[in-house]
Amino acid sequence: MASREPLGYVIDNSTPTRVRFVATDPPPPGDFVLVGEGEGVLALVEAVGTRSVSMSALSGVYEPSIVARLSRMSNDVFFECVAEVVGVYRDGALVLPRRPPLPGEPVYRAPDELLSEIFGGSEPYKVRLGVLAARPTVPVYIDVNKLVTRHLAILAVTGAGKSNTVAVIADRLVRIGGTVVILDFHGEYVGSDIGGGVNVVEPLLNPRSLSLSELLVLLGIEPHYYHQERVLRRAYERAIADPSGPFLERLLKAVESLRGKEEPRAVAAVANKVEALVEKYGDVLRDDVPDVISRLRPGRANVIDLGRLDEDAADVVVSHVLRRLLAERKRRVMTGHGFPSPVMVFVEEAHILAPRDRSTLSKYWMARVAREGRKFGVGLAIVSQRPKVIDQDILSQMNSKIVLRIVEPSDQRYVREASELLSEELAQNLSALNTGEAVVLGPIVPVPVIVRVDKYWGRKGGADPDVVSEWLSMREERARAAEAVAELAELARSG
Numbered sequence: 254m255a256s257r258e259p260l261g262y263v264i265d266n267s268t269p270t271r272v273r274f275v276a277t278d279p280p281p282p283g284d285f286v287l288v289g290e291g292e293g294v295l296a297l298v299e300a301v302g303t304r305s306v307s308m309s310a311l312s313g314v315y316e317p318s319i320v321a322r323l324s325r326m327s328n329d330v331f332f333e334c335v336a337e338v339v340g341v342y343r344d345g346a347l348v349l350p351r352r353p354p355l356p357g358e359p360v361y362r363a364p365d366e367l368l369s370e371i372f373g374g375s376e377p378y379k380v381r382l383g384v385l386a387a388r389p390t391v392p393v394y395i396d397v398n399k400l401v402t403r404h405l406a407i408l409a410v411t412g413a414g415k416s417n418t419v420a421v422i423a424d425r426l427v428r429i430g431g432t433v434v435i436l437d438f439h440g441e442y443v444g445s446d447i448g449g450g451v452n453v454v455e456p457l458l459n460p461r462s463l464s465l466s467e468l469l470v471l472l473g474i475e476p477h478y479y480h481q482e483r484v485l486r487r488a489y490e491r492a493i494a495d496p497s498g499p500f501l502e503r504l505l506k507a508v509e510s511l512r513g514k515e516e517p518r519a520v521a522a523v524a525n526k527v528e529a530l531v532e533k534y535g536d537v538l539r540d541d542v543p544d545v546i547s548r549l550r551p552g553r554a555n556v557i558d559l560g561r562l563d564e565d566a567a568d569v570v571v572s573h574v575l576r577r578l579l580a581e582r583k584r585r586v587m588t589g590h591g592f593p594s595p596v597m598v599f600v601e602e603a604h605i606l607a608p609r610d611r612s613t614l615s616k617y618w619m620a621r622v623a624r625e626g627r628k629f630g631v632g633l634a635i636v637s638q639r640p641k642v643i644d645q646d647i648l649s650q651m652n653s654k655i656v657l658r659i660v661e662p663s664d665q666r667y668v669r670e671a672s673e674l675l676s677e678e679l680a681q682n683l684s685a686l687n688t689g690e691a692v693v694l695g696p697i698v699p700v701p702v703i704v705r706v707d708k709y710w711g712r713k714g715g716a717d718p719d720v721v722s723e724w725l726s727m728r729e730e731r732a733r734a735a736e737a738v739a740e741l742a743e744l745a746r747s748g
């Protein structure tokens with residue numbers, strides 16, 4: 254099944270999981286080879302380096318004039334490659350061989366048809382992500398059930414193609430009937446065509462539906478302010494029990510009614526904070542808005558626009574959505590009522606919402622979704638350009654990862670610690686990836702693979718702004734205005 258001519262030959266020190274081979278015309282990193290005769294062992298090329306026949310023989314001879322002379326010798330250069338063994342493909346599964354390949358065994362380029370069978374697929378159980386970066390003729394599909402039930406992290410430096418990846422996956426999920434929620438920090442997806450046009454959900458919350466913890470964050474009552482927390486808890490219970498009138502007004506009244514019964518400074522502080530809350534978030538917290546879950550449309554991409562919120566408010570909205578989704582999906586599974594569709598939630602700027610060094614509500618609810626979401630059909634995809642700032646637990650619970658270009662070694666190390674499938678050799682490719690290219694790992698793909706993600710074909714707000722043309726058109730505008738002024742002055746003078 255392999256093409257006739259071997260690319261190269263196995264050398265010494267190979268192991269059952271790692272093949273070292275030499276080649277004169279090497280495959281690019283990210284490509285696949287078949288090792289040995291017969292059906293062959295499939296392996297992913299992770300590293301390719303140059304060698305010189307003469308310099309290997311005369312090791313240590315680096316005198317420039319000798320090197321220059323050697324460089325003119327023909328057939329002096331060859332390549333040494335390292336490939337990670339992926340397995341023998343048999344009956345739709347990859348089985349790891351027990352013995353290492355023997356030195357001298359031939360290495361072939363893996364045929365397109367074999368790779369298409371392994372990485373391809375068809376909707377609706379699989380959706381297309383892109384093509385093999387080293388072999389654009391081979392499409393790569395991802396497993397939808399595993400995507401939703403085992404969660405995903407999309408990581409890369411800024412501008413490497415994270416939002417594009419979100420758009421591609423979200424669009425394809427909606428087109429197979431899926432429900433998507435995108436928590437959009439920069440109003441980036443608001444006007445997009447994802448899934449045939451998105452349902453924009455304003456980040457309005459009914460204060461009555463807020464939990465006590467959510468109110469504590471919004472009010473800025475930190476965990477060690479015991480007295481204030483106690484005042485709020487008592488007032489909250491009273492306000493919740495009384496359905497008449499606007500909730501925050503009743504909450505304030507309930508706080509006031511605790512004067513003389515609770516620590517006076519705590520009562521005054523909480524009263525001030527509730528008043529400040531009304532002033533600051535009055536347009537986000539409204540008694541007339543229905544529960545956020547009832548504003549989500551099944552079978553669509555729902556974009557919750559967090560653009561105008563500060564980080565605390567975004568934390569409350571995101572955690573509220575996750576908490577309510579999980580509860581409504583649980584209710585659906587247990588009672589047949591509740592949110593009708595399994596849902597995939599994408600959270601941009603995950604390092605702000607689930608930071609390593611602080612506890613936030615969103616972090617707590619992301620961890621809950623990561624643990625319990627699979628039973629109830631709530632999938633989570635976190636997106637970030639600062640992986641090392643994300644909580645390590647949450648990052649490792651995102652079982653699948655799409656890692657686009659990452660340059661900083663400390664970020665690479667952090668991602669590697671959270672992903673057992675990311676070998677050191679594969680991680681070394683991360684800084685050399687082009688825009689849109691990604692190492693994809695975890696249950697969504699049969700084996701780790703380097704993919705060129707498709708470019709989202711529709712309208713998405715995420716493209717880099719064309720700064721120069723904005724400046725040019727402003728300059729033209731100014732020139733036109735100056736001309737108009739000059740014309741008017743001329744008219745005034747002549748008239």
Ligand SMILES: Nc1ncnc2c1ncn2[C@@H]1O[C@H](COP(=O)(O)OP(=O)(O)OP(=O)(O)O)[C@@H](O)[C@H]1O
Nearest residue numbers: 411412413414415416417689706707708715716717
């Ligand atoms: N797979 C791709 N193929 C071709 N172009 C791409 C691809 N992915 C992204 N691009 C282009 O690269 C630019 C940046 O992409 P994108 O907005 O997705 O990056 P990002 O990682 O989300 O950046 P940020 O960190 O700023 O949010 C865009 O102009 C986009 O069109």
Ligand SMILES: [Mg+2]
Nearest residue numbers: 415416417715
């Ligand atoms: Mg982005």
